[in-house]
Amino acid sequence: MKTETTTTNLVAPVGMHDVLYPHSVRWEQVIATFANLVERAGFGLVISPLLEDIAVFNRGIGSESDVVRKEMYELSDRGGRHLALRPEGTASIVRAFVQHRPNIVWKAWYLTPAFRYERPQAGRYRQHHQLGVELLGTHDPEADIEIISLAGSFYRSLGIKKVKLSINSMGDSQCRPSYIELLKNLLSERKEQLCKEHEHRVELNPLRILDCKREECIQATADLPHLIDHLCSDCASHFATVQEGLADLGFEAEVNHRLVRGLDYYTRTTFEFSALMLQSAQNAIGGGGRYDGLVEALGGPPTPGIGFGIGIERLLLAADEEGVLPLPESSTDVFVIDIVGGHRARTLVHELRTHGIRAIRSFDNRSLKAQLKLANRSGARFALIVGPDEDRAEAVTIKALREDESQVSIKASLVTDYMKGLLG
RNA sequence: GUGACCGUAGCUCAGCGGUUAGAGCACCAGGUUGUGGCCCUGGGGGUCGGGGGUUCGAAUCCCCUCGGUCACCCCA
Numbered sequence: 203m204k205t206e207t208t209t210t211n212l213v214a215p216v217g218m219h220d221v222l223y224p225h226s227v228r229w230e231q232v233i234a235t236f237a238n239l240v241e242r243a244g245f246g247l248v249i250s251p252l253l254e255d256i257a258v259f260n261r262g263i264g265s266e267s268d269v270v271r272k273e274m275y276e277l278s279d280r281g282g283r284h285l286a287l288r289p290e291g292t293a294s295i296v297r298a299f300v301q302h303r304p305n306i307v308w309k310a311w312y313l314t315p316a317f318r319y320e321r322p323q324a325g326r327y328r329q330h331h332q333l334g335v336e337l338l339g340t341h342d343p344e345a346d347i348e349i350i351s352l353a354g355s356f357y358r359s360l361g362i363k364k365v366k367l368s369i370n371s372m373g374d375s376q377c378r379p380s381y382i383e384l385l386k387n388l389l390s391e392r393k394e395q396l397c398k399e400h401e402h403r404v405e406l407n408p409l410r411i412l413d414c415k416r417e418e419c420i421q422a423t424a425d426l427p428h429l430i431d432h433l434c435s436d437c438a439s440h441f442a443t444v445q446e447g448l449a450d451l452g453f454e455a456e457v458n459h460r461l462v463r464g465l466d467y468y469t470r471t472t473f474e475f476s477a478l479m480l481q482s483a484q485n486a487i488g489g490g491g492r493y494d495g496l497v498e499a500l501g502g503p504p505t506p507g508i509g510f511g512i513g514i515e516r517l518l519l520a521a522d523e524e525g526v527l528p529l530p531e532s533s534t535d536v537f538v539i540d541i542v543g544g545h546r547a548r549t550l551v552h553e554l555r556t557h558g559i560r561a562i563r564s565f566d567n568r569s570l571k572a573q574l575k576l577a578n579r580s581g582a583r584f585a586l587i588v589g590p591d592e593d594r595a596e597a598v599t600i601k602a603l604r605e606d607e608s609q610v611s612i613k614a615s616l617v618t619d620y621m622k623g624l625l626g
Numbered sequence: 627g628u629g630a631c632c633g634u635a636g637c638u639c640a641g642c643g644g645u646u647a648g649a650g651c652a653c654c655a656g657g658u659u660g661u662g663g664c665c666c667u668g669g670g671g672g673u674c675g676g677g678g679g680u681u682c683g684a685a686u687c688c689c690c691u692c693g694g695u696c697a698c699c700c701c702a
Contacts, residue, residue: 213693268700272627290702316702321627323696330702399699415699464700474701486702513702541660572654574662589660603662 217320217328224529231527232360232514233313236333239356243348245311245335250298252315253277256286261499262293264466266407273318287317290465291334291511292493293500299338300502306339316511325484325516334490336509338497343440346471346492346508347447353475353488353510354453361526362517364478365487367453370430370461371441372409372468374494377434381427382408388426395422413462428459437470444471467493471508477516479523487520488512532581535560535625537603539573539587546588550598550617557618559625578603584624586617600624 214220221229237247256276263270275287288294291314299308316332335352337345350367357365373381385408393401397416404411411419412426433441448455455473463472472491480487490510497505521527536559540547547563554561562580564573570589577585587599587609598617601609612620 216693273700318701320700321698322694323698326701332702334702397699413700483697484701488702511702516702539661569655570660571656571658571662576662578662585662587661591660599660601661609661 215328217322217326219327219329224533227530227533228518228521228527229514232517233333235359236313236356236512237311239359240311240335240352243309243352245309245337248295248298248310248312250294250312252288253285254288254294254297256284258293258297258500259286259289262296262467262496263290266410267464267466269318269464273320275317275319288314289318290316291332292336292465292467292490292496292509295334295336295509296338296493296496296502296507297500299336299505300497300500303502306505307345308338309335310338311335323484324482325480325519327515330516331514332511333514334509334511336507338505338507341440341494341506343443343447343471346440346444347451349490349508349510350444350448350455350471350473351451351453353490353512354451356512357475357487357517360517360521362477362487362520362524364520364524366476366478367448367455367473368458368461368476369445369448369455369471369473370458371433371437371470372462372472372491373429373433373437374469377432377437378429378469381429381432384432385409385411385426389423392422407466409462410464412460413464430457430459440470463489463491467496467499469494473510475512477520477523480516480520482519484516485520486513487516532583533560534562534580534582535584536562536621537573537577537580537582537585538563539570539577539585541567541570541573541587541589542593543567546593550586550588550614553618554621557622559618559621584621586621 256274259270259274265271269289274289277285277287279285291312295310295312312334314332315329317329319328320326322328335349337349350369354365354367372378386404389396389404389408389411393404395418396404396411397414397418399416400411400414400419412423414420430441445455461472461474463474468491470492472489474489475487476485477487478485488510490508492506492508494506496507497503518527536554538547538550538554538561540563544565544567551561551563562582564576568576570587574585583602583604585601585603587601592598592611595611596614597611598614599609599611600620
C-alpha cells in the first residue's frame with residue numbers, strides 16, 4: 203500500500219483531469235442543452251450522494267460484472283462503513299427511488315462524476331462524467347422509445363450527426379433462463395476454445411461471453427443461436443414495438459445480438475450509441491437499457507425501469523471530430539480601464555454589472571498600454587477609459603475595440619444607459 | 627491487471643557524453659510623457675519528472691520509481 207507520493211509536485215490523480223476555462227464553457231453548453239431537452243420531456247433533476255453503501259453497487263450492478271469485480275473505488279469511513287464511489291449513475295438513482303418511493307411514473311435526470319479504476323487511455327478515464335435519465339414504473343415499450351429517442355435527439359441538438367444506434371433485447375425472467383441453459387450446454391462442449399478470461403466462466407454468466415471482443419470467443423460463439431430468436435412472445439412483441447417506434451421517429455436502430463453490456467441488471471431492451479468519427483477503441487458515447495428487476499434487487503417493490511447514461515468527455519471528443527460546439531468568442535462586453543488608482547473602475551464595473559452588462563477590470567494599477575492590451579485580449583467590444591482628464595471632468599472615454607471608430611467622452615452618470623444602447 | 631512508446635521553460639519542441647541547457651509561442655517592461663492589435667529591443671522564468679549507478683565529466687548511458695500517451699480487456 204502506497205501512502206503518499208514522494209514527488210513534491212502535486213498533480214491530479216491518475217486518469218482524472220481538470221477542466222479549465224474556456225474549455226469548461228463547452229461543458230456548460232452540453233449540460234444546459236441536456237437539461238433543457240429532458241426537462242421539456244418531464245424529467246426532474248435528482249442530486250444524490252457520490253458515495254453509497256457498497257451493497258448498492260454489488261446488488262445493483264451485479265457482483266459478476268467487471269465494474270464491481272475489479273473497477274470500484276472502495277473505502278471505509280471512520281465509522282467502519284463500507285462505501286464506494288459511484289461507478290455509474292443508475293444504481294444510485296434507483297436506491298433513491300427505493301428509499302423515497304416517489305409516485306410512479308417517476309422521471310429523473312442526473313449529472314454525475316463516475317469513478318472506475320481502470321488504466322486510462324483515449325476516451326477512458328478513472329473519473330468521467332455522465333448525463334443520464336431514468337424512467338421508473340412502467341413496462342410500456344413507449345417508455346423505451348421515449349428514452350432512446352431522447353438520447354438520439356440530444357446528439358442531434360448538439361450537432362453530432364455521425365452516430366450509430368445499436369439495439370438488442372436481453373429477454374426477461376420468462377425466456378432468458380432457458381436461453382442461458384442452452385448457451386451453457388453448447389459452450390461447455392467448447393470451453394477450451396474460449397479466451398482465458400471466459401474459459402472458466404461458462405457456468406456463471408455465459409451471456410457475457412457473447413460480448414467478449416477476443417478472437418477466440420468470437421469464433422467459438424459465431425454459430426450460437428441468438429437470444430432475440432428465443433424471446434418469449436411478450437419480449438418479442440415488446441422488442442418489435444420498440445424498433446417500430448424508433449423507426450417512426452426517424453431513428454435507425456441496428457440490431458446487434460452481441461450487445462450484452464457489462465452491467466448485469468439489464469432486461470429486455472439494451473442500446474448503445476457510438477460515434478463513427480471516433481477512431482479510438484472507446485467510441486461508445488452513450489448507452490443504457492431496461493432494468494425491470496433492479497428496484498427489487500435493491501429492496502423495493504417490483505418496479506420496471508429504463509434509462510441511459512451519456513459520457514460527457516467522449517461526447518466532446520466526438521464533437522471535436524465533427525467540428526461542432528466551437529468555443530465562444532468572448533464572455534465580456536466591457537473592459538474598464540482606470541489609470542487614476544482603481545477606485546473609478548470599482549464603481550463603474552459594479553454599476554454596469556448591476557444593470558446586466560458583462561464588465562471586467564484589471565488590478566494592480568497597470569499602465570494604460572498594459573490595460574488596453576488586456577482589454578483587447580479579453581474580447582470585450584468596448585473599453586471604458588478613466589484617466590486624470592476624465593476623472594476631473596467626471597466623464598469616461600468609450601473606445602470601440604473591434605472596429606476603427608473614433609472614441610467619445612460622455613458624462614460618467616450617463617455611462618450605463620449609453621452602454622446599454624451600444625450593446626443592444 | 628498486461629503490453630508498447632514518451633517525460634527538457636507556462637505550451638510546442640531542439641540539444642543525445644564535454645564551458646554557464648536553447649528556440650518559437652506565451653508572459654513582463656520599454657520603444658510611443660494617455661491608446662490595444664503589427665513591428666523592434668530588452669527581461670523574468672528550468673531541482674532537464676524523481677532516486678540510484680557508470681564516468682574525470684550525465685539532460686545525454688544503465689537500473690529502479692513516478693507520471694503521460696496509446697493499445698488489450700471492459701465501458702461513458
